[in-house]
Amino acid sequence: MSNNQLILTDVTKRFGGLTAVDALSFKVESGQIYGIIGPNGAGKTTVFNCITGIYKSEEGSVNWRGEEIRGMTPYQIVDRGIVRTFQTIRLFGQMSVAENIMSGRHIRSSQKLWHGIIHTPGSKRDELENWHKVEEQLDFFNLSEFAATPVGSLPYGIQRRVEMARAMAVEPTLLILDEPAAGLNDKETLVLLETIFKIRDKGVTVLLIEHDMDMVMEVTDYLTVINFGKKIAEGTPTEIQKNPAVIEAYLGSEDDDDE
């Protein structure tokens, strides 16, 4: 097994007096589909933001392939093979689907800045190669018919697919999905499940946050459950389903589900 491991150790993120993530540790192994679940406001997205460089955690360590990535900028982290999607879809709304996916090819393109002024045979070849990679993603995510459509005008479910296609165009080692099934109908969720398995089969490790418990239980190999920023359980889906702490967090004592 290669050492494409993501190891979080005692990661703590505070916003003023609020501790959003509290000494959280977990380890994602290469090739896993790893899930993070927890009630609303448990700090799941904050964890993702700490991993992908949008926030810097105050304490702890985020270790990726033996390298400390805490404190790096988002684009430096993408350079190291970690790419994410957003819970609230963040696409380039006025641009076409193909152009959106092309943005994922940015770090793979060999063009230099001055190629923006004058094209060379090499830069033209690079341009064409990358558009062909975009075509592969369009096919993989079944988006070909929308290639030229401005992404802002497409339905939500398709936008979710475009965002995943864009992330996959980077050829990531670790793909981080923030609530990929949010807002999808049952049929779309099924397609999403298949897609996630196919992505894993390509050798990409997947880390996801999800609310839809049925989906999480079906898709993930291993889970961490957090509540109030703290880990309350971890294990395989079957272990988690039997865990009393998890059941309590979800079914809830009355004070913790209205955050």
Place this chain on the structure above:
Amino acid sequence: MKEMQKFGYPIFFAVMAALPHLLDSRWQAVAITFLIFAVVALSQDIILGKCGMFNMGQALFFGMGAYTTAILNNEFGWSIIATIPLAILIPAIFGALLAGPIVHLRGDYLLVVTIGFNIVFVQVLQNNLGGVTGGPNGIFGLDSLSFLGFNLTSQVAVYYFAFIVLLLTLWLMRNLAGSKAGRAMHYVREDQLAAESIGINPRIYKIFAFSIGAGIAGLAGTVFATQYSAVSPEAFEFIQSVLFFSIVLVGGSSVPGVLLGVFVMFVLPEIFREFATWRYFVFGFAMIAAMILRPRGIVPATFGKIPKFLIKGGSHVE
């Protein structure tokens, strides 16, 4: 829209190429002004339209190019053509240096800073810094164009010089749109966080946009200095920057939009002389109306083209 692009450009180029032979000398001068200001407005479009930075100091770079040419010609006796590389490079380098510390600022803050730069620049010119800028009167009596031993004194020669510069600018902008760097600018403008999360370092592309925009404006400055054989500070005041800014915003971040804006702003007042004093009034209302009715500009931006082999029917929206 497709049709317009297919036929519009060749017709536009043909008309522009033939134009000086159809006009008398006053109108030739107006046409040259149109070409020069079109180039500056397009350079502003790279910074404001393509990369989304609220730069209100474009006249600074325009002036820097003009003064570079004027000083090199006047003080050091370089021919106009020989000053071109420096008239591009100096503003381009300054653009990068000025942009470096400020591109992380949010839109409105950046706008104020660039206004500041522009004002400082004009002050420097007026106070004759280093004794080479000629103070409030500027520098006059520049040589006319000469190229390979030919003296090109006629206005028609200046017109074609300006026309070549415009063509060069359009060519460069087309190259930019079909490149990694150009697309990165669009992504940064649309959603900076998303751009960063896909591996783009926004700082690099913002500074790059500033630098290219400044270089092109500087080249336009050379043409401007050539047209009048003189430069003076008031041509590069902050109010000029406001005009370029508004042209891109009202016209829309597209070549037809920008050209239309320049035409309305600089050519119409010449056609209707009585309109000249009214132009700010009319343009002001046009700005208000355009922003309410077409917030993305009269001819909105069309983003980079995608290759034909990717378009497979379906809901293709033009």
